[in-house]
Each structure stands twice: as structure tokens, then as C-alpha cells.
Amino acid sequence: MTTPVSLTSTKMNLGLRQTENWIDDVLLPRANALGRLHFCACLPYPLLPLGVRRFEKTGLTTGAQNVWCEAGAVTGEVSAGLLAEIGCTHVMVGHAERRRLFAEDDRLVARKARAASAAGLTPVICVGEQERAGRTETVTQVRRQASTALRDLPAGAAAVVLYEPAWAIGSAQTAEPHQAAAVLSALQQETPDHVNPTLLYGGAVTAGTYSSLRRLAPWDGVALGRAAQDAAMLDDVLGELLEPARP
Numbered sequence: 001m002t003t004p005v006s007l008t009s010t011k012m013n014l015g016l017r018q019t020e021n022w023i024d025d026v027l028l029p030r031a032n033a034l035g036r037l038h039f040c041a042c043l044p045y046p047l048l049p050l051g052v053r054r055f056e057k058t059g060l061t062t063g064a065q066n067v068w069c070e071a072g073a074v075t076g077e078v079s080a081g082l083l084a085e086i087g088c089t090h091v092m093v094g095h096a097e098r099r100r101l102f103a104e105d106d107r108l109v110a111r112k113a114r115a116a117s118a119a120g121l122t123p124v125i126c127v128g129e130q131e132r133a134g135r136t137e138t139v140t141q142v143r144r145q146a147s148t149a150l151r152d153l154p155a156g157a158a159a160v161v162l163y164e165p166a167w168a169i170g171s172a173q174t175a176e177p178h179q180a181a182a183v184l185s186a187l188q189q190e191t192p193d194h195v196n197p198t199l200l201y202g203g204a205v206t207a208g209t210y211s212s213l214r215r216l217a218p219w220d221g222v223a224l225g226r227a228a229q230d231a232a233m234l235d236d237v238l239g240e241l242l243e244p245a246r247p
């Protein structure tokens with residue numbers, strides 16, 4: 001049984017001091033466990049050097065929450081090359097909040113994923129339905145989002161596909177495990193032969209989420225939001241992800 005993979009994004013929820021405290025008091029004391037999960041913390045742009053410095057030699061890595069597709073004269077944006085140069089390993093593309101607030105569509109998300117990959121970063125391609133929907137509609141949306149982003153990645157490129165239903169993010173409810181299993185199966189079918197992405201679930205993850213999803217489908221891990229910011233919740237999730245005998 002391979003060890004699951006996990007990551008988190010602090011979104012815009014923590015300032016500089018809060019991020020320092022969270023890294024020092026919550027993440028670093030758990031660096032061994034988090035390192036086993038290849039844990040990546042996706043931070044706002046100005047806090048990326050802080051993450052890179054603090055995580056040096058810990059097994060944890062730093063990711064960005066967004067990127068622009070090209071370098072050059074694009075005021076206010078940040079290129080994949082710069083993210084790689086400062087030490088990021090991952091970058092999220094197409095998070096539901098960006099699709100909703102900034103009208104990011106599948107083609108733009110695909111360009112961002114390609115740029116990330118070309119710079120040596122692992123794109124975390126976020127997919128998921130904006131509104132709660134039935135299985136057929138959900139699977140159709142997710143298939144389209146994932147295939148558009150994956151098909152132009154170079155052969156052998158590292159990639160994560162993160163299924164996060166927008167309605168579950170920040171809520172108390174995760175996706176229903178059978179429906180999530182149908183999504184995972186569609187993602188596997190939609191993955192082109194030349195890439196082998198890690199497939200994660202996110203959205204209202206707490207202790208128990210991974211086990212109930214994994215019972216029905218071979219998810220590679222989970223992305224954490226609120227659960228990574230609370231030491232007790234994080235301990236519970238880590239205990240579950242790292243327990244030796246999972247079904």
C-alpha cells in the first residue's frame with residue numbers, strides 16, 4: 001500500500017505573522033509525518049520565500065496558489081519560471097474560487113498547467129462542479145476540465161488532479177463517496193497515456209473523509225483546507241492517512 005499524498009492551501013486566510021506561527025507551531029512539529037505524505041503548503045505569493053526558507057530540509061515543500069502562463073510584460077502577474085527560481089515545487093491552477101471570481105476557463109487553466117510543467121513545477125489542476133449536481137453532470141464537467149488540462153502536458157510530466165466540488169469547499173459536507181468514486185473513475189479514463197497524475201480529493205476534508213472515499217475508490221490522498229490549520233484536526237487526519245492497515 002503506497003502512502004497517501006496531501007497538500008494544503010491557506011488561500012488568503014493567514015497574514016505574515018499568522019503564517020509564521022502556523023508553520024512553526026503546527027507544521028514543523030509534525031514535519032516527519034507531513035514529509036511522508038509529500039506535503040506541500042500552497043501560500044500567497046508574498047509568503048512563498050518564507051515557506052521555502054522554513055521548509056528547507058524538512059521534507060515539506062512550498063507551492064503557489066496561482067501563476068500566469070508566460071513571462072514578460074504582464075503587470076501584476078507571476079511567471080512559472082519565477083516560482084521555480086524561488087524554490088516552489090507546485091502551483092495550483094484552476095481552483096474553484098478562481099474559476100468563479102476570475103472567470104478562469106478550461107483553456108486558460110490548461111495554459112497555466114503547461115507553463116508550470118515547462119518550468120519544472122508540478123501543476124495541481126483543480127477540477128470540480130460549481131453547483132451541486134447529479135452524477136452524470138458532475139462527471140461530464142470534471143472530464144472536460146481534466147482532459148483539457150492534461151492533454152497538452154509534456155510526456156511524463158508530474159501532475160496532480162485535485163477534485164474539489166466548489167459547493168463542498170468551506171462547507172460542512174464532503175462529496176458523497178459513491179459519486180466521488182464515479183468522478184475518480186472518469187478521471188482515470190480521461191487521463192491520457194503520456195501522463196500519470198496523482199488524484200486527490202478536497203473539500204471539507206476532516207478525519208474519516210479519506211477512509212470513506214478510499215473504501216470505494218483508489219484515491220491517492222486528500223487536500224486539506226481548514227483541517228490543516230487546526231493542530232488537533234491535523235493530528236486526526238495525519239493519524240488516519242498514515243495508519244498502516246488501510247482497507
Ligand SMILES: O=C(CO)COP(=O)(O)O
Pocket residue numbers: 008009164168169170171202203204205223224225226227
Ligand atoms: O479549498 C480547499 C482547499 O483548496 C478546501 O477547503 P476546506 O477543506 O476548508 O473546505
